[in-house]
Amino acid sequence: MELYADAVAETPHGVTVTLDVTAGAKRSVFPAGYNEWRRSIKCQIAAPAVGGKANRAITDLLAKTFGVPRADVEIITGHTSSSKTVAIAGISRSHALTRLNASGT
Template identity: 75%
Template sequence: MDPYADAVTETAHGVTIALDVTAGAKKQSFPAGYNEWRKSIRCQVTAPAVGGKANRAIIDLVAETFGVPRTDVSIIAGHTSSSKTVAIAGIPRSRILKILSASNP
């Protein structure tokens, strides 16, 4: 079974991914591992969690990882939390899991 399967959910509007975010990290990384307890994928961004900078960095990093425009990526829950839910439009769950598995650290 795919280690990230529990964190990725198909919905009527696209795919959602549960993220466990570290803002202000030394380097950007996604996926940066898997949190078994939260059933979420770790994401590290260098931007600080101030004024939405980390959220914008997360959207940029997720869009780049999956090769979709940043307009197809949105944070739908956890705007001020380290636990976030990100929605991605225009790409199926199976493709997302394949990309995540290929970049597994």
């Protein structure tokens, strides 16, 4: 079984990824591990959780990780929570898992 499989779901337009975010970390890292209880991928963001800075940093980091334009990454739930669901348009679940496993820890 692939490490991140439970956290990535296929949608008609791409995938959704469930994240467990730590803002204000020493450096931004994604993926930074897997939370098997929450079935979410850990994401560490250097930006503070103030004024949407962490959310912008998350969309930038995920766009880079998955090789998609920033406009294709959207936080759909958890804007003010450490648990977030992010939609990524234009990629398949298998592509997302390949990218995660290639850059994973």
